Amino acid sequence: MPDVSPAVVTVTGAAGSIGYASLFRIAAGAMLGHDRPVRLRLLELPAAVTAAEGTAMELEDGAFPLLESIDIFDDARTAFDGAQFGLLIGARPRTKGMERAELLAANSAIFAEQGRIINDVAAQDIRVIVVGNPANTNAAVAAANAPDVPGERFTALTRLDHNRAIAQLARRTGTPVGRISRVTIWGNHSASQYPDIFHARVGDTPGAEIAADERWLVEDFIPTVATRGTAIIEARGASSAASAANATIDHVHDWVLGTAGDDWTSVAMPSTGAYGIREGLVSSVPARAAGGRWEIVEGLDINDFSRARIDASVAELEGELDAVAKLSRA
Ligand SMILES: NC(=O)C1=CN([C@@H]2O[C@H](COP(=O)(O)OP(=O)(O)OC[C@H]3O[C@@H](n4cnc5c(N)ncnc54)[C@H](O)[C@@H]3O)[C@@H](O)[C@H]2O)C=CC1
Numbered sequence: 001m002p003d004v005s006p007a008v009v010t011v012t013g014a015a016g017s018i019g020y021a022s023l024f025r026i027a028a029g030a031m032l033g034h035d036r037p038v039r040l041r042l043l044e045l046p047a048a049v050t051a052a053e054g055t056a057m058e059l060e061d062g063a064f065p066l067l068e069s070i071d072i073f074d075d076a077r078t079a080f081d082g083a084q085f086g087l088l089i090g091a092r093p094r095t096k097g098m099e100r101a102e103l104l105a106a107n108s109a110i111f112a113e114q115g116r117i118i119n120d121v122a123a124q125d126i127r128v129i130v131v132g133n134p135a136n137t138n139a140a141v142a143a144a145n146a147p148d149v150p151g152e153r154f155t156a157l158t159r160l161d162h163n164r165a166i167a168q169l170a171r172r173t174g175t176p177v178g179r180i181s182r183v184t185i186w187g188n189h190s191a192s193q194y195p196d197i198f199h200a201r202v203g204d205t206p207g208a209e210i211a212a213d214e215r216w217l218v219e220d221f222i223p224t225v226a227t228r229g230t231a232i233i234e235a236r237g238a239s240s241a242a243s244a245a246n247a248t249i250d251h252v253h254d255w256v257l258g259t260a261g262d263d264w265t266s267v268a269m270p271s272t273g274a275y276g277i278r279e280g281l282v283s284s285v286p287a288r289a290a291g292g293r294w295e296i297v298e299g300l301d302i303n304d305f306s307r308a309r310i311d312a313s314v315a316e317l318e319g320e321l322d323a324v325a326k327l328s329r330a
Pocket residue numbers: 012013014015016017018019043044045048089090091092093110130131132133134135157158160161189239240241244
């Protein structure tokens with residue numbers, strides 16, 4: 001029986017670009033199903049509350065039958081009260097001249113606080129997706145600060161990278177995206193990520209056969225997927241917003257309503273130690289969802305080519321988390 005009780009959805013950074021591109025589709029039922037009412041709770045910085053009010057006016061004007069309420073907050077403790085879904089989109093952006101360590105420090109403070117608050121006031125079945133960068137490490141920090149919430153409820157967005165990889169494979173092979181499955185993004189949502197097609201199915205062709213063109217794989221496919229965000233910033237003059245919102249909705253949709261058939265998707269979630277990834281890191285892995293839970297797809301054969309790339313991206317995640325730990329001790 002589908003859950004048709006109203007869902008309490010807290011969205012941080014709600015007045016930003018991804019927030020704006022997400023909220024209308026959430027209100028229309030694209031995220032949780034077309035039979036599940038939603039109650040939106042929008043969190044913004046005080047300076048952006050008026051903009052959030054403008055978005056709320058437009059949401060009202062959508063007259064969405066599923067949208068039961070919209071509330072706006074500049075206080076995280078109130079915004080997360082009773083939240084069943086936390087879309088953590090708002091983050092401190094990197095500003096000119098800012099070192100990566102400063103960016104990590106600023107965001108770890110935000111996500112540690114939000115993790116503590118979620119622990120204290122969110123609903124018992126809270127599910128969190130962190131979109132704000134550095135997303136994996138922000139999710140790891142939030143999870144570490146929410147000891148009463150099962151770690152698996154904290155995830156980060158690599159579905160955008162996953163969708164980008166499918167799109168590139170479709171383009172290369174002339175295969176409709178709907179006939180491409182079992183692609184995996186491993187590691188960090190950064191340029192070190194590893195889009196793995198060795199287990200993929202591309203129409204009737206095994207991904208390994210396509211990966212055999214190593215020159216294309218190394219010089220074209222992997223870097224195109226891994227640096228797509230930068231290419232979009234260069235072209236658009238702003239970072240991916242609609243595609244990031246779309247991927248966020250896909251992620252939560254599949255988490256709640258299940259992944260299709262025997263396909264899997266890519267989810268950054270706290271490591272269980274599977275595939276030799278250190279526990280505590282939030283790394284992207286292949287995962288299926290059923291019954292409202294993500295399950296890592298275990299037992300895939302990882303060849304040397306993939307192992308080296310997974311290890312490199314995981315090492316970057318270790319470096320980020322270690323830097324955050326050092327900063328919080330300083
Ligand atoms: N994981 C992924 O695949 C992707 C992640 N991103 C990241 O998503 C984040 C948001 O991107 P955009 O919406 O384009 O940015 P944006 O700058 O348009 O909006 C961000 C909003 O967050 C708000 N905000 C900042 N700190 C906050 C806090 N502590 N609490 C509540 N609200 C807060 C700001 O006031 C702003 O309205 C960025 O960190 C971006 O790098 C972007 C694309 C893809």
